[in-house]
Amino acid sequence: MTARSIAPIGEWRFDKAVAKRAMLCLLLLAPLFYITYGAANWIASQRSNVANITFAWEHGIPFIAWTIFPYWSINLFYGLSLFLNDTAADVDRLAKRYLTAQVIAVSCFILFPLTFIFQKPPTSGASGFLFDLLGGFDKPFNQAPSLHIALLVIIWTHWRRRLSGVILWVWHVWCTLIGLSVLTTYQHHFIDIPTGMLLGLFALWLFPADAPSPLATFRLTSNARARTIGFRYAMGSLAFLLLMLAGTGSSAASLFLLWPSLALAIVAASYFGSGADVFQKAADGTFSFASRWLLAPYRLGALANSYLWTRKLVPSVLICRGVHLGRLPRRWEQSSFATVIDLTSELAKPSDVGTDWQSFPTLDLLPVSRTDLEKASEAIEYARRKGPVLVCCALGFQRSAAAVGVWLLRHGYAKNAAEAIDLIEAKGRRIHLTEEMITLGEEGVHHG
Incomplete structure (x- = not known):
């Protein structure tokens, strides 16, 4: 993934093409939302017995009328977020996130309807008006996953990347109020919140900000x-x-x-x-949110597996020329190296302590592709000139060993694959490596 700069609020400039795209998306998404959301409510209302999922402790949640204001505010941010973008492609990505959350949530509402069982107390004034307005189209159905929470996760992420300082903290507080308001306005039961969060995260994952969709390049492997x-x-x-x-x-x-x-x-x-x-x-070894x-x-599970397999082994061993081979380092071990060459895709670097971290994400238990081995090998050779280098994967048994093996071969520290393997094993490091893995650099599975 490659990081792309995003204009903060203070530097954002109005763009007519972006505004037109945002308006088009809003005109399409808003009616679709109310039509499908209302249809799911109506379908549930026609059923004779709609289930309910409630924890006993939820009966102690108070009804707080004024929280209808943060509850309703998500509608404002829903629309504004479409306009707060740098390019038309950014607008499209946000719209796809909205649509993904909506389609999945509404499908769940129809297939597995749930109902809300608490009775709302009478309300009056401005909050009463908003509750009456809400009651005009929202019935006690459409519960899990909470579409309100799913959209909140998407919108919160969209704005937090553009805010800073005190305004960012205000944004966090307001979004917290929005999240809590689904309970205190008696719109949702608790279980709707984590399921809604999961849906929001899935929409963010499916359409990441700095890379294509991870499923866009899917090709069924022949491996x-x-x-x-x-x-x-x-x-x-x-x-x-x-x-x-x-x-x-x-x-x-x-x-x-x-x-x-x-x-x-x-x-x-x-x-x-x-x-x-x-x-x-x-x-740099980090993951998307x-x-x-x-x-x-x-x-x-991967961390537990790594601990169980390596708990009785030394974290790493020196192979030669300042190049070490081992498992992913702990936070306190990381600073011992000037550079870490990381072959894992499933684990993040433990912390940012000034060590140069270079990741070449590969799948566990599969041969590393020729391209990734060559890139890692060159990175090792370049990095070792700046100080000690750790080449690692989850266990240090195969992926990282293959990268070190290729480096030994490509830079003349071993004459052949067998000698490279012998050199590594002579240092006392347990590895699962065959000659073919470092002489052929098999392509393995498609990596997008």
Whole structure:
């Protein structure tokens, strides 16, 4: 991913072409929203028995009439956000995020309708007027995932990248009020919030700001091993989904299983053909906001796996010429190196402590492509002139070992693949490397 500068609010300039594009999108999206949202409400109202998912503690949530103002304000920011863009392409991306959230949410409202059970107290004055206006089209259905929260996640992200200082903190506070208002206006039950957040994150992930959609380059891989791994992750995703469905009737908390189910489904897509792009890892070792949270359950598993396999091993070993091989460093280990060459796609750098971090995202358990091995090899050679270099992956067994092996061959530190492997193993590092992995640099799966 490549970072693109975004004009902050103070430097933003009106552009007629952007404004026309924004107005067109608003004229298309707004009617579509009210038509589909209202249709889902009507369909649910025709059913004789609509389910409800509520935690017992929610009965203690107070009704706070004035919070209808932040609740309604999202409608204003919905429209303004379309105009607050630098290019027409930015407008289109935001519109696609809106549309994604809307289509998925409305589909859930129709397929799995839920109802709100608390009674709103009488209201008057300005807040009463807004509640009456809201009641004109919003019925006690359309619950999980909360479309209000999904849009809030999208809009909050859109503005926070353009604000700074005190205004940014005001924005955070106001968005927090908007988020809480879905409870205090008696519009949603609690479970609608995390499911709405998950939907908003998915829309952000599907249409990232600085790269194409991770599914846009999907091509079904012909690599049998990649398909096998993808199938296993898909089965894991299905298992969490079935557990969620089985437990929904007895526990509202079971809906949280949707999070790891979605994360594993996305990882499965990476192995089936989308490649490392799904992780949205930048060259500096950081992740996009959406990827960091959307795939968090998978990353926790990957971190646990890394710890279990390497807990009794030294973090890294010196191979030669200042080049070290090992697992992804901990925060306190990172500063020991001038440069870290990172072959993982699934894990982020632990912290920013001044170490030059260079990422070449690749998929675990698959041969690294020739292109990535050559790029990593050249990065190693260049970086070692500036100080100690750590070449790492999740375990330090294969991907990083392959990069070091290619570097040894390309720069004359080993005569052949067998000698390169022997040199690495002689340093006491456990590796899973074959000669073919570093002599052929097999292409593996499609990487977008």
